[in-house]
Amino acid sequence: MADQAQPILTRIQQKNRDLILEGALTVFSESGFRGATVDQIARAAGLSKPNVLYYFGSKDDIHKTLLTTLLDMWLAPMVRIDPAGEPLDEVLGYVRAKLEMSRRFPRESRLFAYEILQGAPHLTEILGGSLRGIVDTAAATLQGWMDQGRLTPMDPRHLIFSIWALTQHYADFDVQIRAVLGPGHDAFDEAERFLENLYRKLLEA
Amino acid sequence: MADQAQPILTRIQQKNRDLILEGALTVFSESGFRGATVDQIARAAGLSKPNVLYYFGSKDDIHKTLLTTLLDMWLAPMVRIDPAGEPLDEVLGYVRAKLEMSRRFPRESRLFAYEILQGAPHLTEILGGSLRGIVDTAAATLQGWMDQGRLTPMDPRHLIFSIWALTQHYADFDVQIRAVLGPGHDAFDEAERFLENLYRKLLEA
DNA sequence: CCTGATCCTGACCGTTTGGTCAACAACCGA
DNA sequence: TCGGTTGTTGACCAAACGGTCAGGATCAGG
Incomplete structure (x- = not known):
């Protein structure tokens, strides 16, 4: 439960991770895990699919x-x-x-x-x-x-x-x-x- | 809401449709629509995938x-x-x-x-x-x-x-x-x- | 037993999907 | 300004998926 010692994030990392999580929250909450696609998440976040997978492994x-x-x-x-x-x-x-x-x-x-x-x-x-x-x-x-x-x-x-x-x-x-x-x-x-x-x-x- | 005039079903049709709906209920209720696959439904019903799609179009x-x-x-x-x-x-x-x-x-x-x-x-x-x-x-x-x-x-x-x-x-x-x-x-x-x-x-x- | 309708399936197809990668662009500290 | 790190993406891949189809098996009425 206690936050792990987070690696320091660059400004860009911080912003893009937030964008991805925000977009993913919308998509997952509408379609569920299986119903959501990485492409939809990327679109909702305003990023490309490979870029999303650059910040989150999967x-x-x-x-x-x-x-x-x-x-x-x-x-x-x-x-x-x-x-x-x-x-x-x-x-x-x-x-x-x-x-x-x-x-x-x-x-x-x-x-x-x-x-x-x-x-x-x-x-x-x-x-x-x-x-x-x-x-x-x-x-x-x-x-x-x-x-x-x-x-x-x-x-x-x-x-x-x-x-x-x-x-x-x-x-x-x-x-x-x-x-x-x-x-x-x-x-x-x-x-x-x-x-x-x-x-x-x-x-x- | 009123039942349509059902076409008469053969014994086999009756049984297999029931098997499919029963299996599908289990699978859909566990994984949701997108999470469920026709293969899983077929397996749960004890039928082959094409056979499932023979009884239900999709x-x-x-x-x-x-x-x-x-x-x-x-x-x-x-x-x-x-x-x-x-x-x-x-x-x-x-x-x-x-x-x-x-x-x-x-x-x-x-x-x-x-x-x-x-x-x-x-x-x-x-x-x-x-x-x-x-x-x-x-x-x-x-x-x-x-x-x-x-x-x-x-x-x-x-x-x-x-x-x-x-x-x-x-x-x-x-x-x-x-x-x-x-x-x-x-x-x-x-x-x-x-x-x-x-x-x-x-x-x- | 024959025959047509029904039932069943292996093999296949096109699409979608999660994920990879090489190559290029942007950034940033020195 | 330079050089390495970080960020970005088009193109691609293998697997999974929904669905099709030709052809064979089974059934049921005559």
Whole structure:
């Protein structure tokens, strides 16, 4: 998890690697790993295909770099749950933060969704390792609050799953939601109110 | 939506088409459309590649057939919500039915998840058409119950979204859930209790 | 048992794809 | 300005892919 000692990158390396990762994020999140082609990534990045492969050895390399780079950011809100805070505020804050991530970073959400759907070939060790640790910590915090009677008792891990499911759904299934709601709806605005209400009801001791 | 007048199929056609669709469901649900190959489907079905393409003109054809065939089954539980029933029972019944579908038909769930993630290229007209109609009907039923004070008022469409998200999550993100929970957990059993509790709390007027 | 329709497959084809490479261009410190 | 490092690309390759086809095997009705 700790950043390796990065080799110093030249200005050009920095810029082009960023362009590639940015383009690849768009392409991978639209088509999945197999559906994306190096050519598409190159076009999205504004570079030639060989040039893309000059900076990253392979398509797989780009994908793996994206996943591991973005995982920390993706999990950050859960780590910020504060055991010293007010239980309801902390959980509602987490829900809000997670929904905000779905709103602002739908590509990242879809990237992870594809990876998990596929069986998480690039994330297996992380899933059972640091992710599990982070969830365990958060679950312990929640369980503590429940034991103190400050939160309605329930399975804390499934509470976390529910937050993931409900917030990421709005990014990952965006097409479906827009089709069902029709025009003139801001699904995320509505979701924010709906989820705030849901978790308030669910959690108030 | 109504079944076309099917040409009569021979015994062999019936059997082999079923074998192909069954194998394709497995392969597509594991790898997505682009990730799946006709060869894999053929192997999963126990047939040769040309033979698969003898029964279905193209890979696309198999995929489209699967999606449209399974969509009715997938949406069936929502259609069964009975406006004359007891509101809480009806919703909890729907939740239970939907979770049971995730448990018993995870491949179908993933098939649809891939399709929606991809932007639903094969389902766009259905999404904005019959699906929307079905959701509108169910939403109207829910809204009616809320207006009568028999259900806590909330946005009925987002209530439906929440049920989709929470139940399908256990099929689609199964790998992640198993990694986080570790061995010795039946995620679906736990989810059944958790969701029953969640929706009971949320909906009791 | 015959015969036409159905079923099946090895060999093949054109395209797409990830990746390589030699050669050239741009950069940059000395 | 020079020289080596870094950056860039057109042309190319082998493998994988979706799909075709001619011809042979099998089936089912008469």
